[in-house]
Amino acid sequence: MTAVSIDLNADLGEGFGRWRLTDDEELLSVVTSANVACGFHAGDAATMRRVCDLAAARGVRIGAQVSYRDLAGFGRRAMEVPSGELAAEVAYQIGALEVFARAAGSRVSYVKPHGALYNRVVHDPEQAAAVVEGVLLAGERLPVLGLPGSVLHAAAHRESLPVVPEAFADRGYTAQGTLVPRGGPGALVSDPGAVVERSLGMALSGAVTSVCGHPVSIPARSLCLHGDTPGAVSLARRVRARLEESGVRVEAFA
Template sequence: MAIIDLNSDVGESFGNWKMGDDAAIFRSVSSANVACGFHAGDPSTIAQTCRDAVAGGVTIGAHVGYRDLAGFGRRFLDCTPTELADDVLYQMGALQALAQAAGAQIRYVKPHGALYNTIVHHEAQAQAVVDAVRAFGGDLPLLLLPGSVALAKAEAAGVRGVAEAFADRAYNPDGTLVSRREPGAVIHDADTVVGNMVRLAQTGKITAIDGSTITVEAESICVHGDTPGSVAMAAAVRAGLESAGVTVRSFA
């Protein structure tokens, strides 16, 4: 029987600025990528998100990013490897404290936004993220894009690398994500998304933006919590997977 994880980016509200509906999306996903305060999230938001995740039986992961609240972590920062490693470690420690207060632990790490995309190819920053995860300890897996430099570096360092796919994002024929600056980068049609994800879970194949079929190795599927209609989309993906005989379960 096929088994796959469903994850979502959560805890991204900040003060009076609200982003997503975390408690609702926890009814569908098995893993929560909780913002750690650098790209989004404030302590009270993060703490409540952890409590909601625990109540929903959802695994908590650290969604670490560049120190870029104004840009929502979607802008590249040319920081030194040491600075980046320290920033990542700091974020993991902050989330661990709030998760622990809610009765849980962080179980994995997923980079956010520009950092996630940068360490697909940036050797030094990829190594910095891996070094931070190793320094934290606890044998935490790293959730990354298939074929990324960071995934290779994680495996070389003895850190478990977990490859993921994106339910609501379009893919280029080479397996990379279509830039958000391009039309069609985000898929809003639920039937298309569900069909793609069921096919992925069952066969490891997905349809790229040009209509070609590509192979995507993934243990987890991300449904973005900040996409309009994300709660309904996550519910549709989970229902579609389970109807096709796929078990939804956290990789961690």
């Protein structure tokens, strides 16, 4: 029997100047992929450099977490950005992170949208195509991390870009397999025990129970552990330990 494996990713570098939101060093001892903020929703040059250095030293894969230009709203506000502008800004963010990744002896290995952009490209073909254009413009055919069945993944497929489906153990799902919008009933799963068991279920069965009580297929290759929630490091360690003791290999996606 083929062993089950799963990648663990977390959003890192989400600070600015002297302000830090995530415990990057501790989370990098748990995860296998780091979604590094590229300055548009959080992050700055010094922070990007520091996180890339830490990730490279630990053998953690570096990913560009691209966003709408929205520092004040942490990238979680809906925005209308023309396609050409969005493509250029996605490429800009990837390129900025690539400088620090290469300086650390690593490279940018994938791209993941953040916040409002992540949710928008689940269903908006025009914005999804702009993100893919930005990835291509950056000069590397990088894998795109996102929601299974999203139009972003469809757009990436059309351009022969690799796609990596991901799941969120601490977020509620609709019966359609999309995330419940933040602020909606059941959007966040706050019980640590439930998050741990949902993580194991997603890894082993590729499924989760929606907020409506129906099983939903989530064929994920990567599991996101949010770094900006209280007790994030402790929870991440519990998730990894539960996976490994159940025979699940925790490793970066191929």
